[in-house]
Amino acid sequence: MKIFITRIIPAKGLQLLKDAGHTITQYEEKRPLTQEELIEACSRHDALLSVGPNKLDETFFSRCKHLKAISLLSVGYDNVDVAAANKYRMAIGNTPGVLSGATADTAFLLMLAVSRKAFFLSNKIGRGEWGFFEPTAGLGIELNNKTLGIFGLGRIGMELAKKSIGAYNMNIIYHNRHHNEVAEKELGARYVSFEELLRESDVLSVHANLSPETKGVFNANTFSQMKSSAIFINTARGGLHNEEDLTAAVKNGTIWGAGLDVTNPEPMKPDSPLLTMPTVCILPHIGSATMETRDAMSEIAARNILAALAGEKMPHAINPEVYKQQVV
Ligand SMILES: NC(=O)C1=CN([C@@H]2O[C@H](COP(=O)(O)OP(=O)(O)OC[C@H]3O[C@@H](n4cnc5c(N)ncnc54)[C@H](OP(=O)(O)O)[C@@H]3O)[C@@H](O)[C@H]2O)C=CC1
Numbered sequence: 001m002k003i004f005i006t007r008i009i010p011a012k013g014l015q016l017l018k019d020a021g022h023t024i025t026q027y028e029e030k031r032p033l034t035q036e037e038l039i040e041a042c043s044r045h046d047a048l049l050s051v052g053p054n055k056l057d058e059t060f061f062s063r064c065k066h067l068k069a070i071s072l073l074s075v076g077y078d079n080v081d082v083a084a085a086n087k088y089r090m091a092i093g094n095t096p097g098v099l100s101g102a103t104a105d106t107a108f109l110l111m112l113a114v115s116r117k118a119f120f121l122s123n124k125i126g127r128g129e130w131g132f133f134e135p136t137a138g139l140g141i142e143l144n145n146k147t148l149g150i151f152g153l154g155r156i157g158m159e160l161a162k163k164s165i166g167a168y169n170m171n172i173i174y175h176n177r178h179h180n181e182v183a184e185k186e187l188g189a190r191y192v193s194f195e196e197l198l199r200e201s202d203v204l205s206v207h208a209n210l211s212p213e214t215k216g217v218f219n220a221n222t223f224s225q226m227k228s229s230a231i232f233i234n235t236a237r238g239g240l241h242n243e244e245d246l247t248a249a250v251k252n253g254t255i256w257g258a259g260l261d262v263t264n265p266e267p268m269k270p271d272s273p274l275l276t277m278p279t280v281c282i283l284p285h286i287g288s289a290t291m292e293t294r295d296a297m298s299e300i301a302a303r304n305i306l307a308a309l310a311g312e313k314m315p316h317a318i319n320p321e322v323y324k325q326q327v328v
């Protein structure tokens with residue numbers, strides 16, 4: 001079978017596909033594929049391993065009905081119209097779990113970096129502004145015994161909660177649509193309303209998936225309900241926050257600072273005022289970017305493709321409901 005991969009992926013997953021005798025094309029251009037290029041490439045292949053934000057929407061599915069397997073190299077699937085995938089009875093693979101530790105590390109890194117103004121102070125050195133030891137300058141805030149609020153306490157949120165309790169004895173509160181009983185039992189996490197989460201968090205870290213329900217929930221109104229000493233962290237998707245409102249909130253001291261691994265838009269514009277703010281740290285969507293994690297993700301993504309091409313259920317599908325509608 002012929003498999004199209006929209007980026008170069010780690011050798012582990014690639015080898016699995018090659019060992020199974022499939023022919024692979026990897027898209028290697030430095031710019032993203034247009035939708036039309038994606039659909040055209042798919043028309044010449046039997047399977048798609050999709051990396052990044054290309055939209056798998058109604059148009060895509062209606063024009064790529066022939067695909068026998070579609071697998072994402074991500075856990076997030078906000079770029080997929082799941083109803084359309086179901087309509088065309090196409091299972092979509094993703095890579096949950098293996099990236100939780102690395103992504104939680106990124107949130108933890110940002111939380112600590114913002115609390116100590118690390119990126120801003122480091123950049124001062126390059127500008128020749130490392131003057132002298134100033135006892136009252138460059139001061140940050142400590143995380144010990146503070147309250148970490150998690151919006152979307154699932155796999156990644158759990159890993160962040162564990163790290164934050166271990167490192168700083170942080171008190172965990174969270175808001176989900178449903179209770180996370182494991183987190184409550186094992187980590188002492190306390191379920192709160194969304195308004196309480198805003199009011200009580202010293203650090204508020206976002207880990208919910210992007211959906212019509214969560215789009216833009218962090219905006220001028222919600223930032224205004226947070227502590228003026230609060231740190232906002234988003235490693236989920238940029239669409240969950242309004243970036244102009246966030247910029248104003250930090251600039252005006254409505255909140256203390258922000259750490260982002262995801263922005264809106266991506267890539268972030270290099271002239272964004274957020275990039276020059278002392279209490280803001282930004283990373284270019286590298287949440288899962290360790291060698292170990294990307295190897296593991298590529299392996300799962302490849303196994304999802306191999307299963308579908310063999311006419312079996314994918315080990316990880318975002319819409320397993322399609323298997324109830326079809327004979328696998
Ligand atoms: N920066 C990066 O590189 C990475 C980013 N991500 C992002 O992180 C997200 C989370 O991944 P993961 O932890 O594996 O996902 P999970 O599904 O395990 O966790 C998501 C949590 O969000 C909660 N949630 C969903 N909708 C809402 C809502 N409307 N209101 C409140 N809570 C909600 C869910 O709980 P409930 O259903 O009870 O509401 C669930 O606990 C991904 O969707 C992806 O966007 C992931 C990996 C890397």
Ligand SMILES: O=CC(=O)O
Binds near residue numbers: 074076077099287288
């Ligand atoms: O953003 C990355 C993901 O896995 O989702």
